[in-house]
Amino acid sequence: MLSQTLQYLFSGLTNGAIYALSALGFSLIYNASGVINFAQGEFIMLGGVAAVLLTSAGVPLPLAILLAVLMVAVVGLLLEKFAIEPAGDADVVSLIIITIGASIFLQGVAQVVFGKGQRALAPFTGDAPIVIAGASLLPQSLWMIGTGAVIVLVLAWFFGRTRLGKAMLATAHNRLAARLVGINTRHVLALSFVISAALGAIAGVVSAPITLTSYDVGIMVGLKGFVAATLGGLGSGVGAVVGGLILGLMEALAAGYISSAYKDAVPFALIILILFFMPRGLFGARVTERV
Amino acid sequence: MSKFMLRMTGIALAAFALSPGAHAQAPIKIGSPLAVTGGASFLGDPELKTLQLYIEKINGEGGVLGRKLELVSYDDGGAPDKAIGFTKRLIEEDKVDIIVGGSTTGATMAMVPLVEKAGIPFISLAGAVVIIEPVKKWVFKTPHTDRMAAEKVFEDMKKRGLTKIGLLSENSGFGQSGKKEALAVAGKYGIQIVAEEMYGPKDADVTTQLTKIKNTAGVQAIFVFGFGSGPAVVTKNIGQLGITLPHYESHGVASEEYIKLSGKAAEGVRLPAAALLVAEVLPNSDPQKPVVMGYSKTYKDRYKQDVSTFGGHAYDGLMIAVAAFKRAGSTDPAKVRDAIEQTRGFIGTGGVVNMSATDHMGLDLSAFRMLEIRNGTWTLAK
Amino acid sequence: MGRFRGLAALALIIALLPLALPNNYYYDVAIRIGMNAIIVVGLNLLIGYAGQISLGHAGFVGLGAYASAVLSSRFGWPPLAAMLFGMAAVGVIAFVVARPILRLRGHYLAMATLGLGIIIYMVLVNESAWTGGNDGMSVRPFSLLGLTLASERAWYWVTGAVLLGAILLANNIVDSPVGRALRAVHGSEVAAQVAGIDTTRYKVRVFVLSAVFASAVGSMMAHYLGFVSPQVSSFFHSIELVTMVVVGGMASTYGAVLGAAILTTLPQLLATFEGYEMITFGLILMLTVIFLPRGLLPTIAARLRKAG
Numbered sequence: 001m002l003s004q005t006l007q008y009l010f011s012g013l014t015n016g017a018i019y020a021l022s023a024l025g026f027s028l029i030y031n032a033s034g035v036i037n038f039a040q041g042e043f044i045m046l047g048g049v050a051a052v053l054l055t056s057a058g059v060p061l062p063l064a065i066l067l068a069v070l071m072v073a074v075v076g077l078l079l080e081k082f083a084i085e086p087a088g089d090a091d092v093v094s095l096i097i098i099t100i101g102a103s104i105f106l107q108g109v110a111q112v113v114f115g116k117g118q119r120a121l122a123p124f125t126g127d128a129p130i131v132i133a134g135a136s137l138l139p140q141s142l143w144m145i146g147t148g149a150v151i152v153l154v155l156a157w158f159f160g161r162t163r164l165g166k167a168m169l170a171t172a173h174n175r176l177a178a179r180l181v182g183i184n185t186r187h188v189l190a191l192s193f194v195i196s197a198a199l200g201a202i203a204g205v206v207s208a209p210i211t212l213t214s215y216d217v218g219i220m221v222g223l224k225g226f227v228a229a230t231l232g233g234l235g236s237g238v239g240a241v242v243g244g245l246i247l248g249l250m251e252a253l254a255a256g257y258i259s260s261a262y263k264d265a266v267p268f269a270l271i272i273l274i275l276f277f278m279p280r281g282l283f284g285a286r287v288t289e290r291v
Numbered sequence: 292m293s294k295f296m297l298r299m300t301g302i303a304l305a306a307f308a309l310s311p312g313a314h315a316q317a318p319i320k321i322g323s324p325l326a327v328t329g330g331a332s333f334l335g336d337p338e339l340k341t342l343q344l345y346i347e348k349i350n351g352e353g354g355v356l357g358r359k360l361e362l363v364s365y366d367d368g369g370a371p372d373k374a375i376g377f378t379k380r381l382i383e384e385d386k387v388d389i390i391v392g393g394s395t396t397g398a399t400m401a402m403v404p405l406v407e408k409a410g411i412p413f414i415s416l417a418g419a420v421v422i423i424e425p426v427k428k429w430v431f432k433t434p435h436t437d438r439m440a441a442e443k444v445f446e447d448m449k450k451r452g453l454t455k456i457g458l459l460s461e462n463s464g465f466g467q468s469g470k471k472e473a474l475a476v477a478g479k480y481g482i483q484i485v486a487e488e489m490y491g492p493k494d495a496d497v498t499t500q501l502t503k504i505k506n507t508a509g510v511q512a513i514f515v516f517g518f519g520s521g522p523a524v525v526t527k528n529i530g531q532l533g534i535t536l537p538h539y540e541s542h543g544v545a546s547e548e549y550i551k552l553s554g555k556a557a558e559g560v561r562l563p564a565a566a567l568l569v570a571e572v573l574p575n576s577d578p579q580k581p582v583v584m585g586y587s588k589t590y591k592d593r594y595k596q597d598v599s600t601f602g603g604h605a606y607d608g609l610m611i612a613v614a615a616f617k618r619a620g621s622t623d624p625a626k627v628r629d630a631i632e633q634t635r636g637f638i639g640t641g642g643v644v645n646m647s648a649t650d651h652m653g654l655d656l657s658a659f660r661m662l663e664i665r666n667g668t669w670t671l672a673k
Numbered sequence: 674m675g676r677f678r679g680l681a682a683l684a685l686i687i688a689l690l691p692l693a694l695p696n697n698y699y700y701d702v703a704i705r706i707g708m709n710a711i712i713v714v715g716l717n718l719l720i721g722y723a724g725q726i727s728l729g730h731a732g733f734v735g736l737g738a739y740a741s742a743v744l745s746s747r748f749g750w751p752p753l754a755a756m757l758f759g760m761a762a763v764g765v766i767a768f769v770v771a772r773p774i775l776r777l778r779g780h781y782l783a784m785a786t787l788g789l790g791i792i793i794y795m796v797l798v799n800e801s802a803w804t805g806g807n808d809g810m811s812v813r814p815f816s817l818l819g820l821t822l823a824s825e826r827a828w829y830w831v832t833g834a835v836l837l838g839a840i841l842l843a844n845n846i847v848d849s850p851v852g853r854a855l856r857a858v859h860g861s862e863v864a865a866q867v868a869g870i871d872t873t874r875y876k877v878r879v880f881v882l883s884a885v886f887a888s889a890v891g892s893m894m895a896h897y898l899g900f901v902s903p904q905v906s907s908f909f910h911s912i913e914l915v916t917m918v919v920v921g922g923m924a925s926t927y928g929a930v931l932g933a934a935i936l937t938t939l940p941q942l943l944a945t946f947e948g949y950e951m952i953t954f955g956l957i958l959m960l961t962v963i964f965l966p967r968g969l970l971p972t973i974a975a976r977l978r979k980a981g
Contacts, residue, residue: 004502007532011499018495036780086963092779093726094962097919100912101962105955112949116332118520120552127554129531136498136531211495212520212552216330220493223787223908230784255499260489261462265795268788275785276773328951365944371809371902372894376701377944383698397808401900404811419808462798464807471801 003134008256009249010137014210016248017144018044021203022225023232023240024151025196031172031235032192035084036092038099041222042106043200046072048213049110051205052119061124069201075106076197080190103222110215121208140209147206151199152241159237168192172235220264227267231274318361319354319622321346321612322387324377324402325416326369326394330463330492333519333546334394337590337602338416339364342391344593345609355616363387369394369464371401378402382409388622391608393417394601395464403430412615412628414608416601419468423651431631431651433607433641434600435565435658437465437516440542441473443563443659444514445480447672453512453537457486457504459497459525461517465543466492469516485510492521498528505534512536518543523552530556537561542659547597550667561672563659567603567640569669582638603640611637611644679927680840687833691826700825702941704897707832708890710933711839713917714926715886718843718879720915721924722856725775725876726783728911729790733884735797735906736763737891742812742901743803752815756892760885767884771877790911797903809902812895828897835893836930839886843926846882856924920961922968931970 025040050071054064083098090098124143129136159165171178171188179185204213211217228247232239247267255263323342326335346360354360363385365377374393381387382405389412393399396419403422406413406429415422415432422432448456460470466489477484486507488500504513513536515525522544529538538560540549545564550557566573570583586606590598614637615630616622634653637644642658663672687707694700712734719725740759744750750758774785797804804810815822822828846852854870865872895901904910913936921932939957943950965972 004506007502008499011496011502014496015494030780036783083959083963087966090962090966091724092783093720093915093919093923094966096726096728096783097916097962098959100916101955101958103955104951105959108949108951108953108955111328111951116328116336117548118523118552120523120554127527127531129533131533136533138531207495210524211493212523214520217493217520220491223791226784227788230781234780252496252499255488256503260500260503261799262795264462264491265792268791272785272788272792275777275781366950370904371900372898372904373940375898375900376698376705376941379701380698380941383696395808397902397904400808400811401898401902404899467798467801467806468808471806 004256006133006135008252010135010141011255012249012252013145013245014138014141014248015251016245017141017148018203018207018211018221018244019224019228019247020148020241020244021144021151021199021207022221023228023244024148024155024237025200025203026225026229027232027235027237027240028155028196028199029192030229032168033084033189034172035095035099036226036234037193037196038096038222038226039079039103039106040196040200040225041218041220042103042110043072043076043197043218044204044207044221045110045213045215045218046075046106047201047204048121048208048211048217049114049204049215050201051208052121052213053114055121056119061122065202065205068205069198072201072204073194073198076193076195076200077190079197080193084193085186085189103218107215107218114215116215118212118214120212121205123209124206127209138210140206144206144210147202148241151202152237155237164191224267227271231271316358318359319356319616320361320363320385320387320389321609322378322381322385322390323362323364323392324367324374324381324390324398325364325392326398327364327366329368329370331369331395331465333599334416334601335366335369337596337599338392338394338605340594341590341602341605342609344589345606348589349613355613356620356622360613364392367394367398369398371395371397374398375401375405378405382406382411387411388616388624389414389612389627391416391605391612396422396468397464399430399432403427406430410624412612412624412631414612414631416604416608418465420472426649426651429628431611431646433611433639433644433652434604435542435563435641435654436472436652437469437541438472438476439654439656439659440563441469441476441516442480443656443661444539444541444561445473445477445482446656447561447563447661448482448512448537448539449480451537454481455483455485455509456512456514457488457507457510457536458484459488459490459500459504459513459515459517461492461521462489463492463517463521466517466521469541469543473514473516490517490521490525492517492519494521494524496528497525498532501525501528501532501534505532505536510536512539514539514541516541516543520552523549526553526556526560542600545662546599548599550664550669557664557667560664562662564662564669565600565603565641565658566660567598567600569660569662569671572669572671578638578643579640583640586640600640607637607639607641607644610639680837680844683840683927683930684837687837691829697825700829702938704825704828704832706934706937707829707836708894708897709914709917709937710930711832711836712887712890712914713921713929713933714836714839714843715883716914717918717921717923717926717929718846719883720918721922721929722847722852723876723879725880726779726915727786727880727883728783728908728915729786729788729793730883730887730914731906731908731910732790732793733763733767733887734891734894734910734914735793735903736766737888738895738901738905739797739804739891740888741892741895742810745896746811746813747803751817752813752892752896753817756889759892760888763888764881764885767881768877771880772873775873775876775880787908787911790906791908794903794906794908797906804903807903809900809904812899812901814899815893815896822896832893835889840926840930846879847926916958918968920958920969922970922972925968925970928968928970932968935969 050068228243232243254266367374393415396417399415399417460466486504540562566579619626619630634646644653646653661672737759744755917932922928
């Protein structure tokens with residue numbers, strides 16, 4: 001029975017790691033701009049798709065990963081420059097619609113370029129499962145969890161120790177004040193999209209050997225990433241990661257002990273309950289709205 | 292708004308005038324609402340490609356009854372409400388002579404009342420039994436039913452002495468319809484479903500459900516009902532968990548893609564599928580061999596893609612329609628309908644079709660072959 | 674715009690439009706526009722006037738549709754009774770969740786409504802013994818007092834009448850003290866509260882009303898199409914509905930109607946574009962919001978006023 005529970009936990013961690021990476025992207029952009037980027041899932045999809053296309057064209061895997069991440073980062077920049085920035089101070093509803101439009105647009109482009117089929121990326125270090133106490137885990141899952149951990153550390157260093165990172169935090173906190181102390185808030189906004197897109201692409205690449213990849217792989221990952229980010233409290237990096245992992249574990253345990261038919265409803269039921277009782281998520285700041 | 296509508300009408304009329312209908316004789320119109328995009332695009336995409344390819348081919352060879360064929364296809368995304376709208380458009384606006392389409396069971400069932408009312412022959416490309424049971428006057432279908440797939444699998448299990456199985460179905464229209472039929476016919480073959488689990492089409496990890504099935508007392512085999520990337524993830528997870536139980540899949544994974552995605556883990560998997568997939572290994576005496584070899588080659592040459600059985604269903608539908616036009620000698624809907632119903636001994640990619648007044652599909656279990664994946668390729672299971 | 678001038682103009686369009694409709698297919702498109710317009714007029718009260726987003730309204734459409742489908746086709750209820758029951762049930766559900774949901778702001782509200790819609794969708798898919806699951810189920814035609822509503826033409830007039838009624842109701846709310854309070858909410862909630870307006874009560878009322886509108890249309894659609902599938906309550910359908918509000922023009926009832934007309938007709942025009950329809954749809958969404966942030970009708974109206 002122990003091995004069974006352990007297997008559920010492994011399954012939950014594997015799924016949770018993907019949600020966590022997706023949630024980090026949401027939090028990053030939200031922090032810098034107050035925008036919820038519904039196209040975050042498409043960054044993940046594009047990362048996987050680009051890596052698959054490049055490797056099948058004969059590019060070696062490490063180079064393919066690098067190129068894929070760069071390409072998606074450029075897409076992030078373009079999205080910010082041509083869709084978010086021109087909208088100016090649009091309200092929440094408009095920004096949501098713009099990013100949803102971008103999401104549909106990117107899916108459409110991927111569908112035309114990549115086709116409607118599914119493809120897999122080869123695992124980085126083989127697919128011989130690691131067996132621990134009767135439960136098994138794929139090496140690729142460790143890659144995902146490890147990548148997530150490294151990203152969190154890098155982001156913590158970036159926001160805590162670098163000038164640029166601090167500038168981004170300042171902008172998130174109060175855009176006008178940031179501008180007054182000489183921060184170019186426009187660049188900060190663009191940068192947040194670039195980082196988030198690159199982050200999404202990394203998530204897409206490391207998860208592609210497990211999730212497989214196709215033009216429509218980003219929708220559910222994106223939505224659940226949004227749930228995870230909200231669960232942890234929008235804008236909180238640690239919250240995003242914890243939210244993602246909790247979500248993955250809850251899903252696996254629900255599938256294991258309650259009903260696998262309703263496991264996909266679990267994240268959404270959970271988030272509604274949490275919001276009812278803790279309107280700012282688990283780790284959200286208790287700020288008062290400025291009038 | 293009225294101006295807007297008028298302009299719309301104008302655009303529609305302009306499009307109509309530009310369409311290649313200005314020949315001496317009006318073309319025979321084939322209407323086709325298909326799920327070209329969306330979750331069921333793995334059906335609609337090869338179906339549309341097949342129809343386009345073969346209509347072009349037939350026209351190149353002089354058409355049918357001295358008239359060209361014209362395809363009018365709309366993308367319903369697999370949504371029944373859209374399929375209803377497009378069917379009205381095909382009947383009222385495009386005035387098609389026959390409808391060959393309806394990729395999903397939902398879309399097909401939504402279209403049925405409309406074609407019945409209008410009296411237009413309709414050859415559906417969707418799976419479920421309800422489409423032809425009870426028999427509907429104007430409605431036919433070419434694909435094997437989910438029930439047949441389940442029966443073929445259970446027949447094979449029975450032969451191997453496997454009676455207690457775990458059923459893992461996908462939470463999609465295809466998977467759930469399959470689950471329903473599997474549960475309905477299991478008893479007939481003495482199969483007991485001791486574990487029943489579900490997974491989502493885009494799940495990255497299904498080891499939880501598989502662990503539950505594996506740990507169910509007495510389970511002897513696993514039967515997975517799903518399509519697309521889901522079953523590939525399941526298959527990989529089965530390999531990861533080191534489960535050695537006999538593993539059956541449905542006809543939903545009957546494409547080369549599945550083997551490519553699953554890799555080594557697909558070794559030994561059994562599934563029911565049409566002869567199309569094993570065209571090369573069929574004995575030369577097999578009546579279907581020339582048909583499936585021909586279709587397979589034509590499709591691959593044109594699209595540089597592997598064939599799937601779903602495109603084959605569209606081929607069968609189109610060819611049955613064309614043969615019916617020829618036999619009827621006209622496009623009169625009632626005569627064409629009767630001619631379709633009289634289809635006998637038609638050899639298609641899905642099997643040998645023998646329709647009758649009580650059977651609007653005309654396939655039996657022999658249309659399915661039990662395949663086994665050996666050394667990364669399809670073989671006929673012994 | 675005068676309060677009744679717009680309504681009269683729309684009534685005239687509805688009355689004259691059949692002259693330009695050559696066959697049932699065009700009637701079908703017109704009916705779908707009308708039905709979507711009813712939902713969107715209600716949703717516009719919530720989004721445009723109260724400033725509250727809902728990414729789960731298709732869930733309410735789905736509940737209404739399935740209330741009608743299941744009660745009338747499986748239990749033999751009279752269609753009108755099933756429809757009213759659906760509206761009442763959806764009203765109660767919306768009322769119960771409204772207070773905790775509307776206490777949330779911005780993205781948290783978006784998340785909660787999105788979750789609600791997705792849960793409804795999953796219930797409709799999974800409870801297949803009742804709903805027929807993913808494949809959907811047939812619905813018997815709408816009949817009342819022995820009369821059966823079957824033809825496109827009949828549905829056209831019914832839909833047109835209901836649309837006018839819905840707009841009348843919406844206009845009344847917009848122009849009432851409640852409506853003025855609503856607009857205050859959109860501007861500044863705190864200011865409205867300081868002025869002694871119970872904003873939550875108004876928001877709840879509008880949320881419930883828009884949900885009931887959606888449910889009613891769900892029932893109408895189920896009977897008109899004779900078929901329902903869980904797709905009516907999909908996330909994408911919720912997005913389509915919000916898009917209609919935004920494209921047509923937030924806080925503009927007739928803009929909402931225009932938005933419904935455009936976004937219902939667009940897929941018909943794109944249906945033969947195969948792979949490119951998603952690209953086109955996505956682009957149109959982005960471009961309208963970026964370049965016409967107030968939506969089509971208000972922008973056009975402003976231009977006309979400037980020119981005149």
